[in-house]
Amino acid sequence: MSPTKSFIRTIHLWLGLGTGLLIVFVCLTGSILAFEQELEHAWHPARYFVQPATTPRLQLAQLASAVQARKPKAKISSFKLYADPTRTVEISLAGNDKGGKGGERGGPGRMGQERGPDASRLPRAGRQNENSGKGGPERGGKPKGEGGGPRVFVNPYTAAITGELNPRDNFFKTVEQLHRGLVAGPVGKLVMGVNATIFLFILGTGLVLWWPTARKALKPRLTVKWGSGWKRLNHDFHISLGFYASLFLFIMALTGVGMSFDWVGAGINKLTHSPLKRPEPPTSAAPAAGTAPLAADAVLALARQQAPDAETYTLQMPKEPTGSIRVAVLRPGAITENATDEAYFDQFSGRLISSQTYAQRPVGQRIRGLFKPVHTGAIFGWPTKLLALVIGLLGATFPITGTIMWLNRRRKKQGKHSPARPIIATSAGR
Structure with missing residues (x-):
């Protein structure tokens, strides 16, 4: 082996030994998160799915009243509705709600006040879109204020509460926090980065060590000799399977770096000439005296006029008295669940203040928005999720197989340098 390759092998070895346990942990937790949504739905089907009824869906005002009855002091921050008739409506509560005890700072949500016979006032408790532009309400692309508090799931036909999900008590949220930062705040995030x-x-x-010096050595490095002994199998698993998985693991690690360090996003914005900061959300015009906010159902009707074929609609309520209502719409065929179109409506007149399709977002913002779906394999649905699961599990084996190869080499070297034992003649051997 050349001195250069010998030096590279030393770097590869000690970096692997030093971070091996952490790499195994990251790969295993990442594999768990690959099918997070599917597993969550399978474990709690009654929370997410209902039997479609022949009667029309209830108004959002009625669903909000059901949540208000269960949590009198709760304040609603957003509604999420699915075009799928079997899905429940997700109602997110403000982040300071804790088991129904939130809302003390701003008083109870005013969901029962009316503007007309069947209209409810929009609660003013939802956090305005401080992080708008990152995408829809799903984790990893939701604006602040969506998902900070519990989510209540409501049957759209009966207004029955089918379940509640608190992010702090969610298994997958805990796994994600471990995966991204060991539940250690900024320090843990830095360690993972x-x-x-x-x-x-x-x-x-x-990859440099894998590359053969002779063409005849290429085939053995691309195949696994399944009938060999365990040492040879361990070697082939590390060398051959490592080659096939390396490209995907490189992409996962690269997007992991991008999500861990802010300077990566800033650099992408500069390279793509994208704005470094997101624009402030627009505000509503000052209303006439005595003018009440629009009903939530009226805003939903406006959103459906803009996108009648959308898969989901998310209505985020304004926090400030002059704030606007943000509506995120996921259209059919969107590349990810965060690839939403956005519109801002005046909360008093319903006038469309501004709108932006996913294709109109700055290039840097779209690139950064792809980090998580690419990292988790969600970019193209279940096929890439399955690929991410397999690659993650393989990634967890490479530090183990590499350590075994190193131990085998050490034993072999020690055997060569150990002094030969003297042969003692016995009476039987004379």
């Missing part, structure tokens, strides 16, 4: 960066070096040096 550095670990992802080191993993990139491990993958790069591994």
Whole structure:
């Protein structure tokens, strides 16, 4: 082996030994998150799905009243509705609600006040879109204020509460926090970012070591000899399967670095000439004296006029008295669940203040919005999720197989350098 390759092998070895346990942990937790949504729905089907009824869906005002009856002091921050008739309506509560005890700072939500015979006033408790533009309400692309507090699931035909989900008590949320930062705040996020960066070096040096010096050595490095002994199988698993998985692991590690360090996003914005900061959400015009906010159902009707074929509609309520109502719409065939079109409506007149399709977003914003779906495999649905699951599980084995290869080499070297034992003649052997 050349001195250069010997040096690269040393780097590859010690980086792998130093971060191996953390890489195994990250790969395993990432594999769990690959099918998060599907597993969550399978474990709690009654929370997410209902039997469609022949009667029309109830008004949002009636659903809001059902939530108000269960949590009198709760304040609604957003509604999410699905075109799928079997899905429940998701109502997110303000982040300071804790088991129905929230809302003390602003008083109870005023969902029962009316503007007309069947209209309800929009609650003013939802956090305005401080993070608008990241996408829809799903995790990883939701604006602040959506999902900060509990989510209540309501049957759209009967207004029955089918379940409640508090992010702090959710299994997958805990796994995600462990995966992204070891539940250690900014320090944990930094550790994971550095670990992802080191993993990139491990993958790069591994490819250099994999590359054969002779063409005849190429085939053995691309195949696994299944009938061999365990040492040979361990070697082939690390070398051959490592080669096939390296490209996907490199992409996962690269997007992990992008999500861990803010400077990556800032650099992408500069390279793509995208704005460094998101624009402030527009405000509603000052209303005439005594003018009440529009009913939530009226805003939903406006959104359906803009996009009648949408898969989901998310209505985010304004926090400030002059705030606007943000509506995120997911159209059929969207590349990810965060690839939503956005519109802002005046909360008093219903006038469309501004709108932006996903294609109109700044390039840098769209690139950064793809980090998580690419990282988790959600970019193209279940096929890429399955690929992410398999690659994650394989990634967890490589530090183990590599450590075994290193131990085998050490034993082999020690055996060569150990002094030969003297042969003692016995009476039987004379």
